Amino acid sequence: MVVFRVTRPLYDILFLLAVPFLLPSHYLRRPEALRSLWIKERFGRIRTEDGPIWVHAVSVGEAMASRPLLSRLIQTHRVMVTTVTDTGRKVMNAYLKGRGDLFYAPLDLSFVIRGLLRRIRPRAILVMETELWPNLFYYAHREGIPLVVVNGRISSRSFRRYRRIKWFMKGMLRCGRLYCMQTERDRERLLELGAPADRVIVTGNLKLDVSPPSDPPHWMDKLGHPVVVAGSTHRGEEEVILSAFSRVKEEHPSATLIMAPRHPERFSEVEEIIQKAGVSYCRRSQEVRDVDVVLLDTMGELQSVYGGADVCIIGGSFVPKGGHNLFEAACWGKPILTGPFMDNFPLAEDFFNQGAAIKTGPDNLREALMELLKDREPARQMGRRAMDLYRGYQGAVEQTYSQIMKILQEVEG
Numbered sequence: 570m571v572v573f574r575v576t577r578p579l580y581d582i583l584f585l586l587a588v589p590f591l592l593p594s595h596y597l598r599r600p601e602a603l604r605s606l607w608i609k610e611r612f613g614r615i616r617t618e619d620g621p622i623w624v625h626a627v628s629v630g631e632a633m634a635s636r637p638l639l640s641r642l643i644q645t646h647r648v649m650v651t652t653v654t655d656t657g658r659k660v661m662n663a664y665l666k667g668r669g670d671l672f673y674a675p676l677d678l679s680f681v682i683r684g685l686l687r688r689i690r691p692r693a694i695l696v697m698e699t700e701l702w703p704n705l706f707y708y709a710h711r712e713g714i715p716l717v718v719v720n721g722r723i724s725s726r727s728f729r730r731y732r733r734i735k736w737f738m739k740g741m742l743r744c745g746r747l748y749c750m751q752t753e754r755d756r757e758r759l760l761e762l763g764a765p766a767d768r769v770i771v772t773g774n775l776k777l778d779v780s781p782p783s784d785p786p787h788w789m790d791k792l793g794h795p796v797v798v799a800g801s802t803h804r805g806e807e808e809v810i811l812s813a814f815s816r817v818k819e820e821h822p823s824a825t826l827i828m829a830p831r832h833p834e835r836f837s838e839v840e841e842i843i844q845k846a847g848v849s850y851c852r853r854s855q856e857v858r859d860v861d862v863v864l865l866d867t868m869g870e871l872q873s874v875y876g877g878a879d880v881c882i883i884g885g886s887f888v889p890k891g892g893h894n895l896f897e898a899a900c901w902g903k904p905i906l907t908g909p910f911m912d913n914f915p916l917a918e919d920f921f922n923q924g925a926a927i928k929t930g931p932d933n934l935r936e937a938l939m940e941l942l943k944d945r946e947p948a949r950q951m952g953r954r955a956m957d958l959y960r961g962y963q964g965a966v967e968q969t970y971s972q973i974m975k976i977l978q979e980v981e982g
Contacts, residue, residue: 625694809931
């Protein structure tokens with residue numbers, strides 16, 4: 570803790586030096602109406618009543634995962650939610666509908682965080698996943714505000730980086746009140762980084778308690794079958810998937826591919842890739858028709874789209890990005906294909922070992938797709954195993970909520 574307190578001002582200086590280079594590009598990208606809000610809120614000029622539970626969810630993934638827990642919290646407490654990205658803010662705004670305050674997250678600078686905490690005096694701070702902010706942790710501890718990491722995870726890449734500064738991480742992690750981790754492996758990694766053993770528990774993954782929509786969207790009725798959905802794709806994956814799909818079309822002329830890029834800023838880039846592939850296509854945001862490829866350029870719709878798929882491909886796994894959430898497809902009982910890079914989703918190994926998903930490579934994607942589309946009974950069995958795994962891992966919301974309530978009772982006497 571002493572080393573952390575001594576070196577934390579250096580982090581402050583480095584952060585402050587980086588701000589003039591980061592702010593202009595972030596600021597100018599936003600619509601004019603949001604710019605004044607963004608700059609004020611990023612510097613802690615947040616107006617809310619005293620004593621909320623502050624929930625921080627960086628972007629779309631964290632915002633989606635936090636919703637089941639927020640549903641419980643909103644029933645009994647006033648909440649304040651912060652996001653970093655515009656897309657995360659959009660998703661959260663659509664969900665909250667005025668039931669809580671929503672702001673851009675403040676910059677992790679001493680004078681910003683210290684002033685904000687003293688003004689709003691949150692009853693507790695809930696940080697989604699692995700947003701480890703040194704000043705937020707330090708001043709929450711100093712002000713006696715319990716800080717809880719919720720749905721915590723430590724990817725292999727993050728773990729390697731954090732180990733290089735273990736001397737700094739140890740002091741910061743001692744400032745947190747409780748760490749609710751997704752898996753035992755996440756717990757072990759956090760302990761190795763120096764978190765106190767009595768403050769680190771496994772509560773499961775909140776994303777598994779997100780209820781799927783009741784039906785796939787109606788616009789999918791216009792599409793030819795079979796339908797392949799490639800979700801959360803990254804740069805370098807679209808070409809691989811389009812190439813594999815073009816060969817599938819030779820045996821399934823009416824097949825449709827739905828492509829959902831992970832980041833909205835890549836929609837136009839992916840559209841150009843589809844155009845170069847020489848296939849018929851349309852954007853979801855425009856009129857949907859029977860085409861070869863539908864570019865899913867809307868937010869918050871992917872999980873429902875998985876429900877209308879015959880096969881689901883999980884993006885971020887054919888390039889070294891660590892993969893994405895398998896349960897969004899598994900909750901529908903769909904057969905799942907991934908690439909070799911799934912280290913950000915540790916439970917993926919359970920899927921592979923139990924025959925609930927297939928791991929393949931870029932060169933073998935076409936063959937794997939053809940196999941699942943040729944013999945539908947094995948595909949249905951794979952989907953059933955995936956749904957069984959999804960149901961078996963549910964319950965994280967209740968465990969996490971009870972831990973938070975226990976802490977609030979202890980703090981408030």
